[in-house]
Amino acid sequence: ALPIKEFGSITVHWYKQSAGDGLKLIVTLSKSAPPEYSPEFSRKRFNVENANNVCNLTVLKTVQEDEGIYHCGIAEWMYPIQWSETYLSVKGHTQMTSNYTVVQWPPVLDPLHPGESVTLQCSIISVFDKATCSEDLSVFWFRAESNKSHPNIIYTHGNTHDECENRSEAQKRCVYRFSKNVSSSDAGTYYCAVDICGEILFGNGTALKLEYVNHLKVSVIKHYNSDDQLNYAALNFSERKTRGRRKRDITEDSVYSQVKS
Missing domain, CATH: 2.60.40.10 (Immunoglobulins)
Known part of the structure; x- marks a missing residue:
C-alpha cells in the first residue's frame, strides 16, 4: 500500500x-x-x-x-x-538456502555527522559441498527510514563482489561493501539482501544515526554608553565534529540582535 x-x-x-x-x-x-x-x-x-x-x-x-x-x-x-x-518474501526453498549465511557488519554504528563517510559490509558464507546455487550472487542494499515501515532499495552490486576467501576447507566467504558520504537525509536502518537460489536472504541491519553539534559564539561589534543608543551583537552558529581530526569551523548563519539599555 x-x-x-x-x-x-x-x-x-x-x-x-x-x-x-x-x-x-x-x-x-x-x-x-x-x-x-x-x-x-x-x-x-x-x-x-x-x-x-x-x-x-x-x-x-x-x-x-x-x-x-x-x-x-x-x-x-x-x-x-x-x-x-x-x-x-514467500517462505520456501529453505533446504537450498540453509547452507548460506548472510552476516552484516557493523551491527551498530556510532552517531555520525553529515559529511563523514561510512562503509557497510555484507558477507555471504557458504558451505562448499552443499552450496547448490550459482556463485553469481546479486546483492542489494535497502534503507528503512525511521518514519517508514518499508525499506527502499538504494544500491545493487549485480554479481560483483569485493573479495572472496576460503575460511576453511568447508567454507567460503565473499564480501560486498557499500560506502557513502553521509548527508542529513541518510538516517535509518540499512539492510543488505542477497539473491540466493531465487530467494532473498536479508542481513540483520545496521542503524545509522546522525548527530548535530551547534556552537554559539557571541561577540560585541559596537557599543555605546549613551542611554539612547543601541548595542549590536553578532551571533555566529557553527557546526563541528566532536571527535576525529580537527577541521575549520564553518559558519552557518549570523543573527544581529538589538538591545536598548
Whole structure:
C-alpha cells in the first residue's frame, strides 16, 4: 500500500521485479478508467484499489513465483515519478538456502555527522559441498527510514563482489561493501539482501544515526554608553565534529540582535 495525494490527475503503476530480472508492469490505475492489467498478471490473483487516498495492491493465494520486489510509481503531469518499493518474501526453498549465511557488519554504528563517510559490509558464507546455487550472487542494499515501515532499495552490486576467501576447507566467504558520504537525509536502518537460489536472504541491519553539534559564539561589534543608543551583537552558529581530526569551523548563519539599555 502507498499513500497518495488526491487521485484526480495521478496515475499509479505497480511493477514486479524478480531476482535478476527487470521491472514487469502489473497494473495501471487512474481515476478516469478501470484498472488495466498486463496479460501476464491476472486480476484473479492481483487486485488493486484506491481507498482513502491509499493505493493497495493485494496478491491472492501467493505462490513461490510471487516473491520479489514490488515497485509503485506515482505519475503526475509535469512532476517526476515518485517511487516506493516493498519486498515480498514467500517462505520456501529453505533446504537450498540453509547452507548460506548472510552476516552484516557493523551491527551498530556510532552517531555520525553529515559529511563523514561510512562503509557497510555484507558477507555471504557458504558451505562448499552443499552450496547448490550459482556463485553469481546479486546483492542489494535497502534503507528503512525511521518514519517508514518499508525499506527502499538504494544500491545493487549485480554479481560483483569485493573479495572472496576460503575460511576453511568447508567454507567460503565473499564480501560486498557499500560506502557513502553521509548527508542529513541518510538516517535509518540499512539492510543488505542477497539473491540466493531465487530467494532473498536479508542481513540483520545496521542503524545509522546522525548527530548535530551547534556552537554559539557571541561577540560585541559596537557599543555605546549613551542611554539612547543601541548595542549590536553578532551571533555566529557553527557546526563541528566532536571527535576525529580537527577541521575549520564553518559558519552557518549570523543573527544581529538589538538591545536598548
